Amino acid sequence: MNQDYQRIEQLLAKKIGLGPDKVGQRQLIKAVTTRQKACGINKVSDYLKRLQSSAQEFQELVEQLVIRETWFFRHRQAFSLLRHYVQTEWLPSHSHQTLRILSVPCSTGEEPYSIAMTLLNSPLTSQQFTVEGMDISHTALTVAKKGIYGKNSFRSHDQVDYKQFFQVEQNRYQITQSIRNQVKFSAKNLLSAWPLNYSPYDVIFCRHLLIYLDEVSRDRVLTILDRLLKEGGLLFVGAVETTLIKAPHFRFMSYPSAFAYQKFPIAKTEPLVTPLGNPKPYQRSPLKKRPSISVPKPPEKEIQLSSLEMAQQLANRGKLKEAAQCCQIHLQGHPIDAKGYLLLGEISQAQGNLEEAQRCFQKALYLQPNYRDALIHLVLLRESEGDVQGAAILKNRIQRLDNLQG
Numbered sequence: 001m002n003q004d005y006q007r008i009e010q011l012l013a014k015k016i017g018l019g020p021d022k023v024g025q026r027q028l029i030k031a032v033t034t035r036q037k038a039c040g041i042n043k044v045s046d047y048l049k050r051l052q053s054s055a056q057e058f059q060e061l062v063e064q065l066v067i068r069e070t071w072f073f074r075h076r077q078a079f080s081l082l083r084h085y086v087q088t089e090w091l092p093s094h095s096h097q098t099l100r101i102l103s104v105p106c107s108t109g110e111e112p113y114s115i116a117m118t119l120l121n122s123p124l125t126s127q128q129f130t131v132e133g134m135d136i137s138h139t140a141l142t143v144a145k146k147g148i149y150g151k152n153s154f155r156s157h158d159q160v161d162y163k164q165f166f167q168v169e170q171n172r173y174q175i176t177q178s179i180r181n182q183v184k185f186s187a188k189n190l191l192s193a194w195p196l197n198y199s200p201y202d203v204i205f206c207r208h209l210l211i212y213l214d215e216v217s218r219d220r221v222l223t224i225l226d227r228l229l230k231e232g233g234l235l236f237v238g239a240v241e242t243t244l245i246k247a248p249h250f251r252f253m254s255y256p257s258a259f260a261y262q263k264f265p266i267a268k269t270e271p272l273v274t275p276l277g278n279p280k281p282y283q284r285s286p287l288k289k290r291p292s293i294s295v296p297k298p299p300e301k302e303i304q305l306s307s308l309e310m311a312q313q314l315a316n317r318g319k320l321k322e323a324a325q326c327c328q329i330h331l332q333g334h335p336i337d338a339k340g341y342l343l344l345g346e347i348s349q350a351q352g353n354l355e356e357a358q359r360c361f362q363k364a365l366y367l368q369p370n371y372r373d374a375l376i377h378l379v380l381l382r383e384s385e386g387d388v389q390g391a392a393i394l395k396n397r398i399q400r401l402d403n404l405q406g
């Protein structure tokens with residue numbers, strides 16, 4: 001790639017954080033060529049000059065490059081956790097306040113609308129919450145504001161009663177006014193400045209953006225998200241992004257496949273200099289204990305749980321050792337149950353036994369070759385081991401699966 005393309009890459013990294021290795025050379029050349037044609041500019045060097053001087057043209061190029069892939073109730077467990085959190089933790093202590101949720105990037109709107117649908121089916125009234133959707137792409141926001149979707153936006157096959165939230169006409173699904181009233185959309189580059197006195201949110205969904213950013217921008221975004229989130233609030237990320245959250249005051253929530261973190265206060269530190277004048281290494285004091293999310297005890301009539309359901313509930317309550325034992329008992333009776341291996345893998349991962357986790361996810365995939373959740377977990381493990389190539393192969397497999405299902 002010549003120098004002009006490299007400069008364009010640098011500009012994209014600086015302004016929107018897009019990692020040069022995340023776009024792909026072919027994709028970049030295609031996007032630049034399309035824009036050159038639209039502007040009637042022959043030389044890449046001249047197009048670069050236009051890009052440097054015109055914010056509008058820069059936006060047009062961004063529109064060509066961003067990936068707007070999204071669908072309703074993507075990682076549906078995230079929405080179950082949201083409802084559970086609101087019901088058991090947020091509402092009891094904030095009954096007179098408004099729950100504020102941010103979905104950034106929101107792309108074409110399926111994510112913030114899914115949040116609104118979830119909360120309208122919770123004990124909250126419509127006055128008790130607001131959802132804001134932000135994205136850099138004007139094209140995506142135009143679709144979001146219209147709220148009309150096709151089949152491709154419905155890939156999560158769960159028990160959501162879509163009729164309740166859409167007016168359906170042939171293959172067009174129009175979001176009802178009651179849902180649209182709950183969501184406000186605005187254009188925003190997450191990396192741009194946020195006012196110092198900006199009111200923080202109770203919950204932030206920032207899913208499938210961090211993976212596209214270079215390391216510096218990723219750190220910047222994480223610092224911004226930290227500032228934008230209240231203590232005790234939840235941050236949801238994408239499955240493959242869980243390895244990127246490293247701040248110790250963000251604690252991973254043991255709620256399978258929700259991929260969420262809860263923000264705890266950063267504890268006061270000991271003085272950095274001892275009375276004798278010897279510098280001490282920076283240490284965080286133990287974090288204040290806060291109520292952690294747990295699934296409520298099942299009512300009496302549900303006590304006849306299968307061993308796998310029991311294992312899942314124990315895992316949800318953070319009782320990992322017992323959950324693992326229960327899962328192993330289940331697998332003795334059901335040696336070809338891919339779900340059992342997936343759960344045992346998740347439990348092993350939460351216990352820090354990554355080798356066993358890997359073995360379990362592979363076994364699950366062996367038993368059920370198109371098992372998306374197993375593939376996602378393996379991507380995460382490969383990435384955390386620095387096996388970028390191995391992770392990329394698996395991500396392609398997931399992409400092919402999604403295309404097939406879409």
Ligand SMILES: C[S@@+](CC[C@H](N)C(=O)[O-])C[C@H]1O[C@@H](n2cnc3c(N)ncnc32)[C@H](O)[C@@H]1O
Nearest residue numbers: 066068069070105107135136137189190207208
């Ligand atoms: C794959 S979509 C994710 C949508 C949704 N959060 C989800 O998980 O389904 C990625 C979105 O990030 C947006 N985006 C990329 N860079 C951004 C930035 N710097 N600030 C805000 N949005 C950005 C793109 O326009 C695109 O709509």
